[in-house]
Every structure is written in structure tokens, then in C-alpha cells.
Amino acid sequence: MTTWLIPLEKALTEHLAAAQFDDARTLLRSLDPVDIATLIASLPPEQALPAYRLLPKTTAAHTFAYLEPDTQEALLRLFTTGEIGTVMQGLYDDDAADLLEELPAGVVKRLLRTVSPEHRRTLNQLLRYPEDSAGSVLTTEFVDLKAAMTVEAAFRYIRAQGPNKETVYTCYVTDSDRHLQGVLTVRELLLAKETALVGDLMQRQVQFVRTTEDRERVAQLFTRYDLMALPVVDSEDRLVGIITADDVMDILQEEATEDIEKMAAITPTDKPYLKTGVFATYRTRIPWLLLLMISATFTGIIITRFEAALTASVALTAFIPMLMGTGGNSGSQSSVTLIRVLALGEVQLRDIGRVLWKELRIALLCGITLAAAVYVKLQLVDRLLLGVAVTTTEALVICLTLVATVVCAKLLGCTLPLLAKRLGLDPAVMASPFITTVVDVLSLLMLFGTATLLL
């Protein structure tokens, strides 16, 4: 909970405990639905329902949309049929569909009984769109104008429709078959003559997406074209809904979180951290740890195999962690950079040549710098300060392996995310932990290869 809400929570609990409902109502009415939801979720179960019942109708529905699924479910089980109906009518369709998705089947049945058959059809349609598709985040509550309307008629229509629409500022013009013809903003309507025709004012070139497209593409269009809303059409080019900027901000946050989690070898979830149980979090982490641990055994096998070489040279043994660490870090720098620019749409698959050429030169620069630093360290610290005898050949083996490892790591680091994208996989799985494991094996093989060759 945000810090400033804590004293309010205390006051609310006290009001409710003392049955001072007017004070509680005054307190709640001064707040935004998001904050009311936070407060209600923090109340003991027996106080949550009375507190919720103090809210005015529309605030109640919006507050409900912001509650966590478990609190929603608990309240719904206590609600009267009338209260359920109010919530379902008060919610925007996309919020209602999200709600239905999270609830157990029994509760969903009770909810759907309170809505009109037409409303139920809309909700069912929304529930059928695949997860993470444009369809799954659209809202059917937009203003659709006709080309033959005058500006005056359009404003009359907007005034009549406005209270129930998620946004009124971007209006879409459709023909009688619901095909998208153009777009017109309220700002343009305000600046036009009252007698002008919508068809003459509207912009005919409209950015749109299909219901089945990935929501990442939606986010890319919004950020590229600074959109406030984006129309979504079905396979027959009919307008089925719009996506609004506030939903895109959530998409941006969620997609970034998902990518970050995948990069850290965690199965993404959309549940908030503190609300997720220990066992649920454990399940998002342990498979990757096991998988990576198994692949790390290869490194162990290699070390065991080359034991003879190891015991012959203390300098080489001491160098292994530094070599593997540097290789992993170099590789993850490149892979993480590529994963991010692919997600932002900054780099396409056909840029692979430019990417490889750029990373190769960076890798050589980094590799040579690091090798020079290691050489200086071997001569000054190890030989002079610590008195470890490092032969020139050993120093050469170490420096050469380091350059080779950095080059391999960076080239692999930028190739693997592109390859994943090419194969239709999520590039984010090719992040640090995976690259590190591969690079560990490669770097050891190169170390022992060079050592066998030169020593």
C-alpha cells in the first residue's frame, strides 16, 4: 500500500468498527476508485462488504474493477443479485471480460444471469480472443459516427452516447456494414463548422490492427504514432472495438516485466509479487534452475577431463572463474541489447548482417581491452606482488582465450535472440542464463584447446 493511504486505512477501520458510517462514507468519497480498492482490499473480510456498500453506484463498479481477483470473488459471493447486476452494468466490457476470466465457473454463471442476452454475447466474444492478442484488450464501447452526419448531429450523438463509452475523443466512422471508413477527433469536430459533414472532415487513412495481432504490435503502433486510441477490425475488416491509451500503458508495463522475468530465467506470471504464494513463486523459478544446473554439469565434466592440464598450471586454474564470468557478462550484454531492440521493433530480422558486423567490432575492442588488462594484472599483481610464477606462454594462452571467448560470447549473444525470433520463439528466453551456460562450455573448451596447443 502506498504510504499516504496508511492513516486513511486506520481511520476507515475505526469508523466502521464504531458504526460511524457517515464518516466512513465521507472519507471514501474523497478518494479515487483505485485508492478505494486498495483500502477495501486491506480491510478484514467482515468490514469489506459494509465499506463497499457505502459507495455511490458508479464509483462502486469502478472500484470493483480495481480489486484483486480474490477480493472480487469474496465480495461477489456475499452480493445480492441486484448488486451483481449493478457491477456488471457499471463495468466497461473489457473490464467485465477480464473479471469473468479470473473467476470460478460457478460465480461466472451467477454473473452472466444478471446481464442482457446481447451484453452476454459481447462478453463471450471478448472471452474468445487469444491471450495477449489485440482482441483480448479491446473495448467495444466506442463512439461510431456515420459519414452523412453533420457536426451538430455528431455532437448530439456523442452527448447521448458519451456517458457509457470508454473514450469519446476519438470517433470512428463506419458504413452500414460496420466497415471502418475514417477517424475524426472531438478536437477536429470542435474546430469545424456545425453544418460541416463528418464524411468531409474525417481522416480516411486510419492505423488499425486485427483482433488476432499480438498486443506487442499494438504497443509499437501507439508509441510510434503517438496514438490515443487504435481501432481493431475482424477478418472481414469490420470494426469490432478500440484499444485505448491507458490499456496500452498496462501492456507496456506487463510486456517489459515479462521480458525481464524471462531474461532472469523466471516463468512470467501476471500476479503481483507480494500477493503470490511461496509455492507459486517457487514453481516459476525451479524448472529453470534445474535445467540450467543440468546443463552446467557439462562444464564440470570438461574440467574433470582436463584435470591434468589444470594441475600443471596454477595460473590457468585461477583464471577459469574470471574467464567464465567475463564470457557470460559479454554475452549477456549483447543478448539483452538485442532482445530489447527486437521487442521495441528497432531492429528487424533482415538487419542481422549489420548487427553481426557491429557486434564483431565491439567484441574485438572489448576482448583486446580486457586481455590487455589481464596481461598487466598477470605481470604486476600476480608475478611481482603475489609472487606467482606465470610464464609468457601461460599469459599468452590466457589472453588469447579471453579475446576468443568475448568474441564468441558477443556473436552468440546477438545471433541467438535473432534466431529465436526467426523460429517464432520469444527472443527473451535467449537471455543471460542461457547464453552464460553455453559460453561457459565454449570458453573452457577454448582454454584447454589453446593450452594443449601452446603448452
Next chain:
Amino acid sequence: MTTWLIPLEKALTEHLAAAQFDDARTLLRSLDPVDIATLIASLPPEQALPAYRLLPKTTAAHTFAYLEPDTQEALLRLFTTGEIGTVMQGLYDDDAADLLEELPAGVVKRLLRTVSPEHRRTLNQLLRYPEDSAGSVLTTEFVDLKAAMTVEAAFRYIRAQGPNKETVYTCYVTDSDRHLQGVLTVRELLLAKETALVGDLMQRQVQFVRTTEDRERVAQLFTRYDLMALPVVDSEDRLVGIITADDVMDILQEEATEDIEKMAAITPTDKPYLKTGVFATYRTRIPWLLLLMISATFTGIIITRFEAALTASVALTAFIPMLMGTGGNSGSQSSVTLIRVLALGEVQLRDIGRVLWKELRIALLCGITLAAAVYVKLQLVDRLLLGVAVTTTEALVICLTLVATVVCAKLLGCTLPLLAKRLGLDPAVMASPFITTVVDVLSLLMLFGTATLLL
């Protein structure tokens, strides 16, 4: 460049080369300023200016805002004073300020000569806000209403001001001293009676930020309250500007990219990957590689110290890479999770107790699962298949160290980002590479400690 623009680029180049300016103009007019900017940036320098001169005035200014700084500079050097003036007038103040920030001083001087003294004052003020502050992303072009206006008067005012404002949909009500009094949307104005007073309709509780607040806080308010615009006030509570949703989407993208880069041990830049030179990218990566390499030498020193123990047990040596890898992965899972939830504002500093308790239990579950897997692997694969002799004591040392390492790694992983936040540092620097280096040292010490104790 997006794939669908490639044929257009070819056509445009051909039109310009053949001096078919009407065709080129028709082609450009069908596009959005963002896409025109992409095309113009891809043209050879001698074609960019003629192409730009084909654009209508307002499109030209918006297109200019979307160009990369180097193309902007090149064009500005070729512009007439009149053309510079048109661009400066056509740009929104925040875009103009961004432009001035990127350009060399000589060009800035020429630009500022074309604007009115009042405009220059606004721009100078915008340039003085610290980087990444709310002030640095605000726009001064908003609609400010007075409480005494009627709805009709408000609409007249909006119609008069609208063309030059970045958004007209959220209007702010200020008193004669420019103090923020309330907020009112065009939707509310549309639904109200023409004779109603702005002061009676406006919502008095307004979310706002100060110019000096971090833009991450701006993003948190937008996503929490589903805002379309957020007012920014100075230290004396006077309204100086607003932040709009499209800028927040950019902030969300940039903040996520910055965090991801820091997590992968890269110094963040705001330049696009393919546009950044090899040497510039090298400079964002090499300091961290060097730093982490130096700290990895400690691991080497430890291994050298405990050489005797190592040569005594092949199983232990072979186990080191797996131990260090698993420790690093476990730690980075926790640190990356914490870094992200801190950035999203989901977890606060005072949640540290709950976080530690949760991570401790997850760590024990993960540690025990991994140790069990390793034990089975030692008995089945190593002993039976590979014929490596692993004593029960060795197996015990390995399993105990693994559990201890996972617990340490996860606790460190969640504590260090919180500690960084407490010290006012960016939690993202406490990500995988840093944690991995610390955990490597700790895990080795624990391994040799347990081995010395039990063997």
C-alpha cells in the same frame, strides 16, 4: 526501417531524381509525419532538403520533430531563416526544447533568434529542468479555464486555443495567481448544460506532480489512475505545464530499457542501437566488463588458496561450475524480481520483512529440490554410469553447500536492491552480474568451509 516503407523509399528516390516533384508530394502527403521522417532520414543528403520542402507547413514541423538529431542538424544548416522560424513555431514547446538540447550551440543560437522573447523564456525554462524530472517532459501548451466561465464560454475558449494546444481534452482550472484549482474534461463539458459554471463542474481533487519529481513517479501515477494528462506545479503550487499520455508511453519504454540495460551491466544510452557507433557502444559496455572481471579475480584467488582440497577430491572440482552457476541464477531471479517490483511501485522499502520471509522460504524449497536432484545425479550418473567414486561425505558436502548457496544468493538478491533504494541509488545496478560476482565468492568459501569441516 519498417518493411512496408521500403518500396515507398525507392519510389520517392526515383521521383526526386527525375524531378517529378508532384508525384513525390502526393506520395509524402499520404503518410504520417513519423513515416515521412523515416523516409527523409533514409534519403541521400542532397535529396533530403528538396523532399522536406515539398511538405505542407504544419506537417513539416511535426516531421522535423521526429527526425534524428543528426538529420535535424544537417537540415537546419541548409534552412533559410524563414524555414527555421516555421519549424520553431510549429513545434510543441517540449519538442522544441528537446531539439535545442541535442543541437550544437551555434545552431541553437540561430534557432533562438527566430522566436519571440516570450517563447524564448519558456524554452529556456524547459531546458533548465533536470534530466528525467517531471519538468523535463512537460508541455506548456494546455487549456487553462477559469472557475467563473460558463460551459459555453469554456467551449469558445477551447475553440480559440485548441489548434495550438497539445491536448484539449483535459482542461485545468486556475485562479489569477495560476494556482491549480481543479480539473474538467471535455467529455464532462459536453454532457453539461451550456449555462453551468466551470467552477461547479470541475473536480477539485487533482493528482499532480512537482517539476522536480522523478519521471518514474509520473509513470506510476498514470498507470495507477489511468490518466490521460497530469498537471505539473512549481514549488509555489503554480501550474506550469502538463504531461500527456503519449509522453508517458515513451517514458515507460525508456525506463524499462534503461533498467534492462543496467541489469545486463550496460551503461544506458537513449540512442537507437543501429544508429550508435561501435566505439560509443563499446564505451557503454567495457567499464562494467573490466570492473566485473577484476572482482572475479577474487574467485580465482580463493580457488588457488584451496588447491590442496581441490586436488584431493575430483567430485568437488567438477562441482564448482555448477555451484557457481546455480548460485548466480538463483540470486539473479530474486534481484531482478525485486528491481522490477520496486520500479513498478508494487513493493515499498518497509515491506522488507515480508520480502525476506517470502524469499527465505522459496530459497529453502529451491535449495532442497536442487540438492535432491544433485544427490540423485551423483548416485546414478556419476557413480553408476561414469564410475566416478563419490563418497557419502563428498555428496553431503556438495548438497549442503548447494542449499546454503541458494539461500544466501536469494537473500542477497532481494536485500541488495532494497538497500540500493534505501541509499538513494538505482536498484537496477544490483542485478545479475553484480549479484553473481558476490555469490561466486560466497559459494566457494562455503564449499571449502564445509569441505574442510567434513572431509
